[in-house]
Amino acid sequence: xxxxxxxxxxxxxxxxxxxxxxxxxxxxxxxxxxxxxxxxxxxxxxxxxxxxxxxxxxxxxxxxxxxxxxxxxxxxxxxxxxxxxxxxxxxxxxxxxxxxxxxxxxxxxxxxxxxxxxxxxxxxxxxxxxxxxxxxxxxxxxxxxxxxxxxxxxxxxxxxxxxxxxxxxxxxxxxxxxxxxxxxxxxxxxxxxxxxxxxxxxxxxxxxxxxxxxxxxxxxxxxxxxxxxxxxxxxxxxxxxxxxxxxxxxxxxxxxxxxxxxxxxxxxxxxxxxxxxxxxxxxxxxxxxxxxxxxxxxxxxxxxxxxxxxxxxxxxxxxxxxxxxxxxxxxxxxxxxxxxxxxxxxxxxxxxxxxxxxxxxxxxxxxxxxxxxxxxxxxxxxxxxxxxxxxxxxxxxxxxxxxxxxxxxxxxxxxxxxxxxxxxxxxxxxxxxxxxxxxxxxxxxxxxxxxxxxxxxxxxxx
RNA sequence: GGCUGAGUGGCAGAGUGGCCAUGCACCGGAUUGCAAAUCCGUUUACCUCGGUUCGACUCCGGGCUCAGCCUCCA
Numbered sequence: 001x002x003x004x005x006x007x008x009x010x011x012x013x014x015x016x017x018x019x020x021x022x023x024x025x026x027x028x029x030x031x032x033x034x035x036x037x038x039x040x041x042x043x044x045x046x047x048x049x050x051x052x053x054x055x056x057x058x059x060x061x062x063x064x065x066x067x068x069x070x071x072x073x074x075x076x077x078x079x080x081x082x083x084x085x086x087x088x089x090x091x092x093x094x095x096x097x098x099x100x101x102x103x104x105x106x107x108x109x110x111x112x113x114x115x116x117x118x119x120x121x122x123x124x125x126x127x128x129x130x131x132x133x134x135x136x137x138x139x140x141x142x143x144x145x146x147x148x149x150x151x152x153x154x155x156x157x158x159x160x161x162x163x164x165x166x167x168x169x170x171x172x173x174x175x176x177x178x179x180x181x182x183x184x185x186x187x188x189x190x191x192x193x194x195x196x197x198x199x200x201x202x203x204x205x206x207x208x209x210x211x212x213x214x215x216x217x218x219x220x221x222x223x224x225x226x227x228x229x230x231x232x233x234x235x236x237x238x239x240x241x242x243x244x245x246x247x248x249x250x251x252x253x254x255x256x257x258x259x260x261x262x263x264x265x266x267x268x269x270x271x272x273x274x275x276x277x278x279x280x281x282x283x284x285x286x287x288x289x290x291x292x293x294x295x296x297x298x299x300x301x302x303x304x305x306x307x308x309x310x311x312x313x314x315x316x317x318x319x320x321x322x323x324x325x326x327x328x329x330x331x332x333x334x335x336x337x338x339x340x341x342x343x344x345x346x347x348x349x350x351x352x353x354x355x356x357x358x359x360x361x362x363x364x365x366x367x368x369x370x371x372x373x374x375x376x377x378x379x380x381x382x383x384x385x386x387x388x389x390x391x392x393x394x395x396x397x398x399x400x401x402x403x404x405x406x407x408x409x410x411x412x413x414x415x416x417x418x419x420x421x422x423x424x425x426x427x428x429x430x431x432x433x434x435x436x437x438x439x440x441x442x443x444x445x446x447x448x449x450x451x452x453x454x455x456x457x458x459x460x461x462x
Numbered sequence: 463g464g465c466u467g468a469g470u471g472g473c474a475g476a477g478u479g480g481c482c483a484u485g486c487a488c489c490g491g492a493u494u495g496c497a498a499a500u501c502c503g504u505u506u507a508c509c510u511c512g513g514u515u516c517g518a519c520u521c522c523g524g525g526c527u528c529a530g531c532c533u534c535c536a
Contacts, residue, residue, distance in 0.1 A: 010466080028536075036536090043536045073534075153465090156531075162464040205534085227536030231466085234535090258467095259530070268535055295485085296475065300468085308474055311486050318485085321499065327479065348476090356476050360484035370500055400522055433495055440497075451498050458499090 002350045007254040023059045024221030027215040031068040032092035037274040039260040046298040048105045054117035062106040099277040102286035112212045120211035133244040140186030140199040146179045149240045156232035194317045206237040224251035262304040294355040322366045324399040326382035339385040405461035
């Protein structure tokens with residue numbers, strides 16, 4: 001019984017899919033004119049967790065996450081770098097995929113590019129003009145007429161009269177109403193363009209999501225997600241275009257994730273205070289970043305704090321330390337797991353993806369696992385912990401490998417460490433504790449921590 | 463100005479009308495040659511003012527503060 005908070009109704013609602021056992025999910029992806037920042041990482045991870053949870057519930061999920069590969073900023077950046085817009089976009093698409101892999105984000109079912117759906121956009125725009133919802137200006141731009149759609153504002157809860165038009169941005173003289181937005185932009189000579197009944201041009205931003213989602217999910221689908229900053233105007237405009245076109249409902253459930261802050265200030269490209277995923281991934285593993293992000297609820301603002309990233313690192317170390325001595329089944333059956341923890345985990349996830357609560361269940365499970373001796377069937381709990389980690393996209397690596405980490409260039413090799421540990425064992429056996437402690441200090445200076453357990457010594461980095 | 467949403471212990475962060483979140487940090491203890499890891503225990507809380515109630519951090523109302531959107535933005 002999954003409940004999701006629906007921005008349309010401002011309430012948590014029971015999720016019911018249009019078709020039993022199938023879910024259509026559309027997420028606004030990235031405009032590829034620069035490398036991804038932590039905010040993009042949050043979107044990737046939040047909807048990846050939703051995707052995994054829906055699949056775990058038994059749904060066949062058609063997950064579409066688009067790529068915006070034609071846009072003013074792409075054109076400008078490409079010109080600055082003497083690249084074609086296509087080449088620039090491709091470069092950042094590759095970078096984005098590398099970031100996603102590092103964060104253990106599953107590929108969506110479809111990853112359409114705006115430029116592959118131009119025909120659909122032109123078709124939709126044509127129909128909107130026919131039905132009086134859009135008009136072509138004499139300069140070749142086509143605008144959507146906001147006043148033609150009676151329900152405009154229903155997602156973001158605003159009334160047309162309340163919007164502060166022109167306060168921050170000059171109003172385009174070609175618009176009949178200042179709130180009208182562009183569907184088709186006439187192209188300047190050097191820009192990428194496509195032929196249309198209104199002359200050579202390129203699509204506006206909002207229309208592409210309507211076209212791609214309808215192409216791949218149909219006119220009405222289950223869930224539409226994206227960052228909170230897209231709620232207005234982007235998603236409001238998507239609804240206006242799509243529902244004016246079809247006369248029906250566009251997306252049933254609208255989900256919006258909270259924004260990432262840094263030093264308690266909004267992170268954005270225009271403020272130039274954004275932290276790129278690549279920079280963060282130099283300091284923390286993808287799994288650590290992921291754990292940090294699911295450590296708060298997806299609708300809350302998330303402040304990037306070194307302390308919080310460190311806490312995520314410590315939490316993962318605790319999980320992996322508990323798993324380390326056990327042999328884990330890759331896909332454990334129900335009777336190889338402890339149902340009570342799985343139930344509590346599911347209950348948390350079904351409550352609008354309460355991942356912090358889900359992690360709390362995993363921590364309690366870890367405590368229980370650490371308390372058990374061999375007679376208490378610790379493997380069951382270890383399997384459960386590993387399984388639940390997988391549900392969130394973490395804990396899927398070999399514990400020993402993760403905890404040992406990788407030697408940096410100047411660091412001690414695994415072989416050298418093993419040799420020192422062997423020497424320490426001998427000095428300890430002969431009660432030469434002065435020397436054995438020297439060895440341990442030496443290793444500690446190289447970031448190696450020793451743990452003596454059950455007559456054996458194991459080690460980890462960091 | 464309009465529309466959203468939020469205010470929880472040293473930090474992060476859930477949740478509930480009356481009983482413990484959880485993790486990290488701190489303190490005490492167990493274990494250890496000493497550590498590490500682990501376990502046990504203790505400490506610190508619910509912005510403010512009213513109201514409802516036997517009882518509110520939890521419900522209702524006012525106030526204060528903060529954030530997002532109203533411009534491109536995930």
